Amino acid sequence: MAKAIKVYEILKEEYPDAKCGLDYHTPFQLLISTMLSAQATDKSVNKVTEDLYKQYPDLESFLTLTQEEIEEKIKKIGLYKNKSKNIYNMLRELEERFGGQVPKNMEDLMSLPGVGRKTASVVLVEAFNIPAFPVDTHVFRVTRRIGIASENTPDKVSDEMMKKLPKKYYHLMHHLLITHGRQTCTAQNPKCEKCCLKEICKYYKIEFKNRK
Ligand code: SF4
Structure with missing residues (x-):
């Protein structure tokens, strides 16, 4: 063997x-959680997203947040300033270029701000069961x-x-x-x-x- x-x-x-240590209900939430998890523990991410996803469960609601408001909500997670900026920009591109849908292929996912191969692979294999x-x-x-x-x-x-x-x-x-x-x-x-x-x-x- x-x-x-x-x-x-x-x-x-x-x-x-x-199994996956991040708590999420949709591919969109998994994308956000995975972006937040860089150099942070799953536990610290889940702690923040538990309330965050109750108030802001989807793209539409996330788009109402300013970059500073995102910073405020995720500031307990490491690298929060950079992550807020990436998430803020990623949300807008998701809306404008992909009609609000999380892409189901590596190239499109990696074209989003702050999404590298690891994050894209997690979303593909975990949310869509696409080999990665x-x-x-x-x-x-x-x-x-x-x-x-x-x-x-x-x-x-x-x-x-x-x-x-x-x-x-x-x-x-x-x-x-x-x-x-x-x-x-x-x-x-x-x-x-x-x-x-x-x-x-x-x-x-x-x-x-x-x-x-
Ligand atoms: S703990 Fe890691 S390095 Fe040690 S035997 Fe197991 S797999 Fe190998």
Whole structure:
């Protein structure tokens, strides 16, 4: 069995409840939440959007907000000034260029202000079930440590993973890797000795064992 598929099978057993950590009800809300989640925890984003989406559930209502009002509402989240500016501009382009509909393809999504490949991939795979493989900091670190990816940028790792896995695995694998990165394969002091992947992990074989 190819290593990437083996990793998928093992992590699926280990984390049967792995799923998206952001709370949302529509593709539009997922797009906003994902833009807010850059360098912020899902928990901090959900805390802010819980009330925000009650008052402003859709594009129409969001368009009534000034950039300063958006800033005020999301100021508990990191990089809020930049995020407010991007969201303010993105809302207008969504309305003007896409008739208020969240695009269902990578190119159009990435043409929106503040929407990079990771955010576009999350929206495609999560909201529309269109194959895409989002690579965030956890996925980038964990795939390279295990040895199922070797490329040096998140976009290239995304391409690499899409070549190695059947399309139907993309969505869940992305969540499994994030969960593993948060709970076990943490950036600092990964819990290798109790890790379900240590028998097949490149980092464990080469680096961790040699240090002991
Ligand atoms: S063995 Fe260590 S480095 Fe490898 S996946 Fe597990 S926690 Fe991460």
